[in-house]
Amino acid sequence: MAGTGGTAPATYSPSPTTHKNKTSLFQQDWVRPDGRGFHQCRPAFFRTGAVNAASGSAYAEFGNTKVIVSVFGPRESKKAMMYSDIGRLNCNVSYTTFASPVRGQGSDHKEYTAMLHKALEGAIILESFPKTTVDVFALVLESGGSDLPVVISCASLALADAGIMMYDLVASVSVSCLSKNLVIDPVFEEENSQDGSLMITCMPSRYEITQLTVTGEWSTPKINEGMQLCLDACAKLAKIMRSCLKEAASDSQE
Amino acid sequence: MYDWAETRVWASCGPTSPQKGTKDNGLEPTSYWASRLTRQTPAGAAPYTTLLRPSTPPPPRRWIPYHDYPIGTFLSGHLLSLWQASSYYPSMGFPDASKDLSSEMEVDAFRRLFPLQYFERHLSEAIRPDGRPLGKARDTTVVLGAVASANGSALVKIGSTTMLSAIKMEVMTPSLESPDEGCLAIDFHMPPICSPIVRPGRPAEAAPVLSKQLSDTISSSGIIDLKELSLVTGKAAWMAYLDVYCLDADGALFDAALLSAVAALSHLQIPAVSMNDDGKIVLMSDDDGQKQAQEPVNNEKRNLTLRSIPFSLTCILHKNYILDCVALTRQRVKELKGILEEANSTMQVE
Numbered sequence: 001m002a003g004t005g006g007t008a009p010a011t012y013s014p015s016p017t018t019h020k021n022k023t024s025l026f027q028q029d030w031v032r033p034d035g036r037g038f039h040q041c042r043p044a045f046f047r048t049g050a051v052n053a054a055s056g057s058a059y060a061e062f063g064n065t066k067v068i069v070s071v072f073g074p075r076e077s078k079k080a081m082m083y084s085d086i087g088r089l090n091c092n093v094s095y096t097t098f099a100s101p102v103r104g105q106g107s108d109h110k111e112y113t114a115m116l117h118k119a120l121e122g123a124i125i126l127e128s129f130p131k132t133t134v135d136v137f138a139l140v141l142e143s144g145g146s147d148l149p150v151v152i153s154c155a156s157l158a159l160a161d162a163g164i165m166m167y168d169l170v171a172s173v174s175v176s177c178l179s180k181n182l183v184i185d186p187v188f189e190e191e192n193s194q195d196g197s198l199m200i201t202c203m204p205s206r207y208e209i210t211q212l213t214v215t216g217e218w219s220t221p222k223i224n225e226g227m228q229l230c231l232d233a234c235a236k237l238a239k240i241m242r243s244c245l246k247e248a249a250s251d252s253q254e
Numbered sequence: 255m256y257d258w259a260e261t262r263v264w265a266s267c268g269p270t271s272p273q274k275g276t277k278d279n280g281l282e283p284t285s286y287w288a289s290r291l292t293r294q295t296p297a298g299a300a301p302y303t304t305l306l307r308p309s310t311p312p313p314p315r316r317w318i319p320y321h322d323y324p325i326g327t328f329l330s331g332h333l334l335s336l337w338q339a340s341s342y343y344p345s346m347g348f349p350d351a352s353k354d355l356s357s358e359m360e361v362d363a364f365r366r367l368f369p370l371q372y373f374e375r376h377l378s379e380a381i382r383p384d385g386r387p388l389g390k391a392r393d394t395t396v397v398l399g400a401v402a403s404a405n406g407s408a409l410v411k412i413g414s415t416t417m418l419s420a421i422k423m424e425v426m427t428p429s430l431e432s433p434d435e436g437c438l439a440i441d442f443h444m445p446p447i448c449s450p451i452v453r454p455g456r457p458a459e460a461a462p463v464l465s466k467q468l469s470d471t472i473s474s475s476g477i478i479d480l481k482e483l484s485l486v487t488g489k490a491a492w493m494a495y496l497d498v499y500c501l502d503a504d505g506a507l508f509d510a511a512l513l514s515a516v517a518a519l520s521h522l523q524i525p526a527v528s529m530n531d532d533g534k535i536v537l538m539s540d541d542d543g544q545k546q547a548q549e550p551v552n553n554e555k556r557n558l559t560l561r562s563i564p565f566s567l568t569c570i571l572h573k574n575y576i577l578d579c580v581a582l583t584r585q586r587v588k589e590l591k592g593i594l595e596e597a598n599s600t601m602q603v604e
Contacts, residue, residue, distance in 0.1 A: 011425060011426040012424060012426075013424050051447060057447070064402070069447070070446070072450050075450070092454040096420075096443075096497065097420075097497045098422055101403055103495055137454070138447070139445045139446075139501075141401070141418065142402075
């Protein structure tokens with residue numbers, strides 16, 4: 001590489017920076033960038049068996065958000081020194097350097113890792129693989145908004161592909177509050193200018209929630225409305241995930 | 255002749271209990287003891303050697319919970335599940351019920367216990383385990399423009415090895431020794447999804463090695479002229495960050511990585527930029543009417559001209575099986591050139 005010398009030169013991206021102040025003026029009559037209604041989710045695309053080297057894997061694409069999740073295990077883990085009569089779940093979420101519009105570092109996202117762990121551990125039957133560990137690794141190829149819900153849904157598909165026993169498929173949807181409006185499945189722009197966000201991870205068939213995350217300013221009626229929106233959307237998302245698994249199973253039988 | 259009902263009761267008390275999935279049409283004895291007790295083998299009964307094996311293979315499962323089988327004693331169930339576990343190693347296809355199952359299972363166990371001899375048995379027939387002849391490469395596909403937000407990107411699959419590479423352009427001040435040259439920074443990553451040997455805290459050994467190999471190959475091949483990456487001599491030049499991510503590691507990593515890096519470079523489109531009043535380079539956009547007064551540094555989007563394109567082929571030498579690597583490489587280069595040109599032409603049509 002010519003021209004660098006000892007240290008890497010400082011670079012900047014020529015693209016115009018996003019102006020947060022500009023967008024807040026327009027929130028009263030916010031028009032979604034992709035023309036969706038406020039209560040409309042992006043079309044979801046799922047595919048299992050994306051990675052051959054893994055026990056189970058899945059690829060999810062929601063608009064511009066693209067995620068690959070691989071599941072390895074149950075296998076032995078050096079980290080687990082002590083005997084345990086239930087299995088362990090080990091998660092990791094990392095971003096590529098080209099995931100965000102401006103080039104980032106591409107390192108692990110510790111916060112999302114912890115949240116993914118919390119979302120999945122309620123749904124997996126840990127007693128079915130004692131003394132071993134199941135590794136769930138996620139890589140976000142492109143981040144177009146609402147990343148963590150997509151990662152969680154994709155991870156539960158990958159776990160199903162790997163044959164890990166679970167109580168139910170886990171579906172996750174988030175809702176953003178933009179001044180007066182509730183917007184479901186927010187895009188990157190909307191997330192940047194939101195007043196608050198509500199993310200629900202639930203097991204639709206059992207009507208049980210494994211994780212609920214609320215940030216920002218919310219009034220009680222708004223929270224109720226947001227929760228109802230999310231739960232309905234999760235039920236529909238779970239149907240899509242189930243049909244994807246059925247297709248994959250029938251393809252392999254042929 | 256024994257009463258069949260009685261025989262079946264005896265069968266369930268024997269050391270080997272009846273197995274799930276055996277052909278049970280009511281006439282066939284289902285255990286070792288049952289076959290010994292019945293002096294007359296009924297018509298259609300399978301011979302002894304295959305009696306102990308289920309005639310229809312159960313679906314493949316990674317973990318066999320003990321409570322799933324109707325067993326008499328715990329011990330017999332333990333033996334049963336151990337025996338059946340050995341035949342459940344993940345295999346891609348189901349053996350036919352009509353084929354001799356004993357040789358099918360031994361092949362799989364053989365592959366795991368003695369991998370070297372397994373491969374040598376195949377090499378002696380001049381064939382590979384997946385049926386390829388020795389000199390043939392796996393199916394290669396190149397898809398350009400996989401990442402929409404990057405300036406140039408490519409997704410390459412060689413068999414199941416998958417590589418995704420993307421180029422993002424940023425502006426830097428060129429160094430004093432070469433004020434009219436840009437820079438190309440190549441980085442190879444192996445994220446934990448690609449292979450069971452990579453852990454989040456412990457990166458794969460192959461990653462920095464391949465990274466260095468890639469950057470050496472690309473810079474020494476002279477595929478691009480760094481002078482094309484210059485903007486304003488001495489003040490601004492392009493820094494192209496080329497990141498190659500391995501999404502699935504199944505051998506021939508360097509071949510796939512190099513092909514995807516080269517494909518991304520061929521797809522790269524340098525955006526149109528102009529210099530604003532602060533001396534910073536910004537993207538030319540149609541919205542800002544007042545900026546048209548500035549001098550456009552780069553008039554329109556343009557592609558890089560590629561000079562000599564490097565391709566690679568990985569060959570393995572094993573004992574006395576020597577391949578003519580040079581001839582194979584020449585042939586492979588022609589194949590890859592064709593694939594790359596096809597991918598480029600489909601992009602241009604769109």
